[in-house]
Amino acid sequence: MRWVEYLLRRLMMAVLVLVSVSIIIFVIARIIPSDPAAAWVGPRPTQEQIAKARLELGLDQPLWVQYYRYASALLHGDFGTSVRSHQPIATDLKSYLPATLELVMAAMFIAVVVGIPLGVLSGAKKGSLLDHLTRLISIAGVSMPTFWLGLLLQLLFFSRLGILPIGSRLSNEIALYNPIQVKTGFYLLDSVLTHNWLAFKDALIHIILPAFTLATYAIGLAIRMTRSSMVEVLGENYILAARVAGIPERVVLFVLALKNAIIPTITVLGLSFVYSLTGAILVEVIFSWPGLGSYVTNAVLSIDFPVIVTTTLVVTVFYVVVNLLLDLVQAGLDPRVTLQ
Amino acid sequence: MKTKNRPILIVLLLVLSLVGAQCTPKPAPEATAEMPAEVTEAPAEVTEAPATEPPAAQANRASIFVYAHPTEFPDLDPAKSYSNDSVIMSNCYETLTFYNPPGNDEVLSPKLAVSWESNEDATEWTFHLREGVKFHDGELFNAEAVKYAISKTTELGIGAAYIWGSVEEMEVVDDYTIKFKLSYSAPLDLIASTGYAAWMYSPKSYEEKGSDWFAEGNCAGTGSYTIESYERGSRLVMTRFEDYWGGWQPGQFEKVVFEISQDPVVNQQKIEAGDADFTYELPPDNLEALKANADLVVYENPSFQNLVGLLNTKKPPLDKVKVRQALSYSFPYEQFITGVMGDRATQARGVVPAGMWGHGEELTQYSYDLDKARQLLTEAGFPDGGFKLLMTYSSGDLDEQQLGELWKAELAKLGIELEVQGMNWEAQWDLSKSDPLQAQDIFVMYWWPDYVSPFSFLYSMFHSEESILFNLGYYSNQEFDKLVEDGDVMTGVDKEKAAEMFIQAQQILLDDGVSLFFYDVKNIHVARVDIKGFVDNPAYPHVVFVYQLSR
Numbered sequence: 054m055r056w057v058e059y060l061l062r063r064l065m066m067a068v069l070v071l072v073s074v075s076i077i078i079f080v081i082a083r084i085i086p087s088d089p090a091a092a093w094v095g096p097r098p099t100q101e102q103i104a105k106a107r108l109e110l111g112l113d114q115p116l117w118v119q120y121y122r123y124a125s126a127l128l129h130g131d132f133g134t135s136v137r138s139h140q141p142i143a144t145d146l147k148s149y150l151p152a153t154l155e156l157v158m159a160a161m162f163i164a165v166v167v168g169i170p171l172g173v174l175s176g177a178k179k180g181s182l183l184d185h186l187t188r189l190i191s192i193a194g195v196s197m198p199t200f201w202l203g204l205l206l207q208l209l210f211f212s213r214l215g216i217l218p219i220g221s222r223l224s225n226e227i228a229l230y231n232p233i234q235v236k237t238g239f240y241l242l243d244s245v246l247t248h249n250w251l252a253f254k255d256a257l258i259h260i261i262l263p264a265f266t267l268a269t270y271a272i273g274l275a276i277r278m279t280r281s282s283m284v285e286v287l288g289e290n291y292i293l294a295a296r297v298a299g300i301p302e303r304v305v306l307f308v309l310a311l312k313n314a315i316i317p318t319i320t321v322l323g324l325s326f327v328y329s330l331t332g333a334i335l336v337e338v339i340f341s342w343p344g345l346g347s348y349v350t351n352a353v354l355s356i357d358f359p360v361i362v363t364t365t366l367v368v369t370v371f372y373v374v375v376n377l378l379l380d381l382v383q384a385g386l387d388p389r390v391t392l393q
Numbered sequence: 394m395k396t397k398n399r400p401i402l403i404v405l406l407l408v409l410s411l412v413g414a415q416c417t418p419k420p421a422p423e424a425t426a427e428m429p430a431e432v433t434e435a436p437a438e439v440t441e442a443p444a445t446e447p448p449a450a451q452a453n454r455a456s457i458f459v460y461a462h463p464t465e466f467p468d469l470d471p472a473k474s475y476s477n478d479s480v481i482m483s484n485c486y487e488t489l490t491f492y493n494p495p496g497n498d499e500v501l502s503p504k505l506a507v508s509w510e511s512n513e514d515a516t517e518w519t520f521h522l523r524e525g526v527k528f529h530d531g532e533l534f535n536a537e538a539v540k541y542a543i544s545k546t547t548e549l550g551i552g553a554a555y556i557w558g559s560v561e562e563m564e565v566v567d568d569y570t571i572k573f574k575l576s577y578s579a580p581l582d583l584i585a586s587t588g589y590a591a592w593m594y595s596p597k598s599y600e601e602k603g604s605d606w607f608a609e610g611n612c613a614g615t616g617s618y619t620i621e622s623y624e625r626g627s628r629l630v631m632t633r634f635e636d637y638w639g640g641w642q643p644g645q646f647e648k649v650v651f652e653i654s655q656d657p658v659v660n661q662q663k664i665e666a667g668d669a670d671f672t673y674e675l676p677p678d679n680l681e682a683l684k685a686n687a688d689l690v691v692y693e694n695p696s697f698q699n700l701v702g703l704l705n706t707k708k709p710p711l712d713k714v715k716v717r718q719a720l721s722y723s724f725p726y727e728q729f730i731t732g733v734m735g736d737r738a739t740q741a742r743g744v745v746p747a748g749m750w751g752h753g754e755e756l757t758q759y760s761y762d763l764d765k766a767r768q769l770l771t772e773a774g775f776p777d778g779g780f781k782l783l784m785t786y787s788s789g790d791l792d793e794q795q796l797g798e799l800w801k802a803e804l805a806k807l808g809i810e811l812e813v814q815g816m817n818w819e820a821q822w823d824l825s826k827s828d829p830l831q832a833q834d835i836f837v838m839y840w841w842p843d844y845v846s847p848f849s850f851l852y853s854m855f856h857s858e859e860s861i862l863f864n865l866g867y868y869s870n871q872e873f874d875k876l877v878e879d880g881d882v883m884t885g886v887d888k889e890k891a892a893e894m895f896i897q898a899q900q901i902l903l904d905d906g907v908s909l910f911f912y913d914v915k916n917i918h919v920a921r922v923d924i925k926g927f928v929d930n931p932a933y934p935h936v937v938f939v940y941q942l943s944r
Contacts, residue, residue: 086823095475095552097843097853100860102550138467139551140608148625204658212662219662221627225459225650228628341654343626351465356819 063380067373071366078365079120082358089358092136110136123362133359137352142363145348150367151238152222153344156336157329159241159264161322164271169318171272172279173306176314179284187276194273203266203339210262217262220341227255263340267333271325278321282314316383323379327371331364456647458924458939461660461669465626465653468552470607471592471614472545472599475552479588481651483936484631485529486592486614489520489539489585492845492932495695495748500888501586505534505593505615515578515885520585522569526638528595529612529619536571539563541596549604553590553843580846580884587844588933617940618649628652637940644943664689664919671920671927673935677737680917688922694929695748696916698841699741700793702784702909703854703866705836707829710780715773717906720835721759722766723803724909733795737917741910743899744850748913748931750888751847753896757903759910766807778808784835785824788815793837796911825865836865839914845932847895848881855902866907873901 090106091098098106107113111122123133132143175187210217218224222240223233233252236243241260244253286292287310295305334346345364352360384390466478471486489506493499506520526534540563546554559579564572573581585591598606598613607613610623617639618631631649633641652669654660657676663669665686675683684691710716726740739747743756770778784800786793797813804811814833816824825832842849853862856877857869880894902908916929926942 085819087819088823088826091822092819093551095473097475097553098862099555100862102555105550138608139470139473140468140605144605144609145625152626207659207662212666219659219666219668220654221652222624223628225457225628225652226453228622228624229457229630229648229650230453232622338655339659341627341652341656341659343624343653347626347655354817356817 060377063377067377070373071369074369075124075362075366076120078362079123079358080116082356082361083116083119085356085358087356087358089136089356092355092357093139123359127363127366132363135352135360136357137355137360142360145360146345146363146367147238149343149345149348152342153330153333153337153346155239155241156260156263156267156342156344157326157333159260160267160271160329160333161326163264163268164275164322164325167268168272168275169279169311169315170307172276172318173283173311173314175276176280176283177287177302177306177310184280187280191273191276191280194269194271194276196273197269199266199270200335200339202269203263203336206262206266207339218259220259220263220339222256222259222342223252224255224259227252231255263336263342266340267329267336271322271329274321274325275318278318279311279314282317283310286310286314312386316386319382320379323375327368327375330368330371455944458646458649458671458937458942459669460649460651460937461654461663461672462651463655463657463660463672463674465655466629466651468608469610469612469620469623470604471594472542472549472554472590472604473552474592475589477935479933480936481620481629481631482592482614483588483616483933484618484649484939485612485616485620486594487616488587488591488593489522490582492583492586492930494928494930494932500750501582504586505539506585509582511581511885513886515580515882516575518573518575518581519566520571520573522571523638524569526615527636528598528615529634530595530598532595532597534593534615535568536565537568538596539571539593540565541599542593545596545599546590553587556584556587556590556844578882578885580881580888583846583884584844586932588936589843591844621648626653631939639940646939646942646944649939664921667921669921670924671918671937673916673918675917675919677735680736683919690920690922690924692916692918692920692927692929693736694916694918695739695746695931696841696914696934697746697749697845697931698839698914698934699744699746700738700796700837700839700911700914701741701744701854702911703836703838703864703868704906704908705829705832705834705866706869706907707867708832708834710773710775711782711834713773714906715769716775718759719766719769719773719807720804721906721909722762722769723807723809724759724800724911725761725803726759726911727761729796729799730912733792733799734912737915738912739915741913743896744854744902744908744910745847745895745899746913749842749845749847751892751895753899756896756899759903761803763803763806770807775808778804778810781810781812782834783812783814784837785814785816785821785833786837787818787821790815796837826861829861829867832865835909837911838865841934846881846884847892847899848877848884851877851895851898851902852881855907868902868905868907870901870905873898876901 090103090110090112093106093110094102111119126133132141132146134140135142135145171187175184178184207219211219231249231251233240233243233249234247236246240256241253244256292305292310295309331346331349333344334350336342337344337347349361349364462480464477466481467476468474469478469481471482474482487505489504490501491504493502505523505526507523509518509520511518522536528534543557543560543563547557559575559577560573561576562574566572575581593615595613610620610629612620617634617637619634621630621632623629629651633647654663657674660669660672661675661679664672683689704711704717704720706712730738730740740758742758743753745752770776784797786797794815801811801813825836840850840854854864855868856864856874858864876894876898880891880898883891883894916931918929920927923944924942927937930936
């Protein structure tokens, strides 16, 4: 029952956060100097066209009326229409959101699989060669500019070695002759679901470089956070007791110690995940990955305010959900943490 | 001590080897929000990616034309599209008439209309349509379809729909003859060749399926290719329309793939490796290397785009003619063109770009002459300058930025302080639409015509406006206005005469020093050497008519 109570309270907070964010971003987007009616019409609007568009888009109404109309449309599933493309934003999101989620999830997977074990070993063997190497990798990971690293990897793996593609989610050959039947928008998943193994292989090869590029920062983070937590935890008495009791070191490190050390790491990784939803813009541009980052950046540059507002809200929803999950996981892992 | 030093030494060694192993030039700077305009130094030589596909796939590859396109496609609805989507539209849809590339004797050639005529004062136009043409959905192209398409486009009223503003009534005389009655004289044959808002699309598809169906990535035109699939932000695939009225020859492309690829360095790598057959907007610094590459052909052609600096004629001291003229003499044209633009631009002469009808070879062209500028300033009462000017330009545009920097240095010599401010277009335009006395002094922007006529340049940027739109120098001259309006009317009747009138109008602007005309932009496209048949057509910017190509 405590859980249910807690969840309900958190959901209420979430709604409050969403409403506040939507109001703030709506107001900001609307008071920035711009003329959405003119943008709707096109690059060469006439005065008549602008006037007509202003009425059609309801831009002559006071701000709170516009907000009310936007919010009620949203609650009915109408995510708004892009001023630039005249298209329902929902259609765009259906395509861009899964693409981004797939990329970011792949990056987080790499970060977890590479970063956490390295962090554990590094913390356990503090001062050793492995530790120094790992710390070097960690610093490199958080310091290297993603843009630069992406170009470098392309140069190495595409131009010089020719073993990985330069970008995009699929090659032209597969897109033309073995297209994936899109069900979820996650190409790796869809190709498996439709037994399209050629496409699966192709999608996998295409996601390697961008996911790895995106992951380097998270790897660096994961190593640092895990290592410092590990060092702390390994100094505890119960660890000593476990070792004395003869429990294999593998278990001591990766089960007993990690369980307590991992909380700061997954918190940071969780936040990094949500940040990357739009923060992956640099990777998206370099690798021609059709994701949310480039979608919203183009919208910001052309002040396509419906897209800006809606995308911000979508990302806010993710933040809220991920935060909630992190808190639940933390409560689950650490009995000292109670749901308050 | 020894054991402690060893790890540090090894680490140092590793760092050194990492640094040494990087056989790349200077790392690219962290990109800012103006991502697509980023220019980085790419390596001069890139080896071709080894072929890894089986021969069958390679044979297929030969019949696919891949266009690495640097921007996305906002709107694929033929009734509304008014942007880079014309690259797609031009292969999917067709217009009644076609604007010929330079080098042709005729300005227009038949497309969906085989012939046309007008009455004496160009208020009535009759078009004879091509027979036996099918839309992609199987419907027949006829006069009813033309009437529908134009009505619908006008009814929706956005994008470039205003080009049909003169059309009062359309009469379907018979299946292949349509008559237009205009409320005022207009060059309808020229208007019908526009790359926006003049596409002929299937009434049945538009009625039944609506705008959203088209925008999702579907096509119902008469063009040689139709859209097969569209992955937003990533890839648009077109395939041959077998029943195309022009017929098919062996060697023509089966499929066309438009890859949306925003980074110029990536596009360069793609075309050098042969993954793309055609692209543009590559890093200007690499032009020489590209030209030297035997696998590539660099096409340099004049475009119909130019860069202007509109002077605020309402705000002192630019309300004085002599001050404005002085500014025109203060810009280092040659230094800028050779030093910054290189092969990418030529100095402008008048408002209308070279190569477009209405361009005047005899028009005044200002040159860099500081003494003259100083003299004019003195005559105007500013012998030592002593005032400040604000120049706004589009942030992220490196050329405009450098232009501002160079000009600032020159104006400083005259005692004029120039503030150069890069702004997002929306903000820049918003500022200019406020009170002219509070707005910028110099508005720098590009202009390109919607339909190919000097009227587009002259009317939009210099005709008196009651509420400010694009006349961002706030110029108002009755004589000029009348000349331009009459010129537009004349265009439908006697184009040569119209050209003369437009040239006269341009001379007025030059005499009044209303704007600086910096340069005419050159189109630079890069293609693989085995692509044959490409002819750049400035009336349709960056469009490749794939039907005309072969490998």
